Amino acid sequence: MAFDEGLYAWVQEALEPLGSVSMRKMMGGATLYLDGTAFAIFAEDDLWFKADGETDAIWDEAGCERFTYTFKDGRVGTMNYRRAPTDVHDDTDAMQRWANLALQAGVRAAAKKKPTKPKAV
Template sequence: MTQPTDPFAQHCQELLQPLGPTRARRMFGGVGLYVDELFIALIAFDRLYLKVSETHRAAFEAAGCERFVYPMKDGSTASLNYYTAPEVAMESPAEMQPWARRAMEAALQARAAKPPAKSVPRKRKA
């Protein structure tokens, strides 16, 4: 795994660090950010996007946050349940904490809603 070394990715990791161990991983042309092994945020188009559930969507929208939208090959657009972090939250870990906690809650909800992975039966040796 390669740790992104650009200053913006490092800054975002520092903002999230009070919530637990953080790591960054390059993915999909951007960077995925994890806290305690929960995928809670992504960096794309030079912006930090936090995972959002229906529970907290209104708070992000009221703060002027924008939904993650990306172009498709056919010219249309698609979106994910990630919203930009509020500008004030980008200034310090203390300002980021309530927003990052919402993202962690969304990640935990998503993980709980996932069906358990099917195990593949192992071949028995004769």
């Protein structure tokens, strides 16, 4: 699955005032990071922003569908990402506003992860 390089360039440009956007390709898509914090993914030829329990109502109100995927056995799974509102594709302010909401969810998710214990030597 490919992603739109032009959209990636737009995300970098629009979010430059907030920090540095980087990307790690994976599983046919890519994860986007803002100054090292995961905040979005490219999948299914679109941009999906990170969400969580604190932001779900905001995404729901904006009509942003939840990211889903289908397993080989037909089961459907979900991830805490929401399809980006259409205005982020051509409005810098909208891109920054929605990306900041996603970044906050990314920061909270990173804080919940337990630190890894150092290996005994």
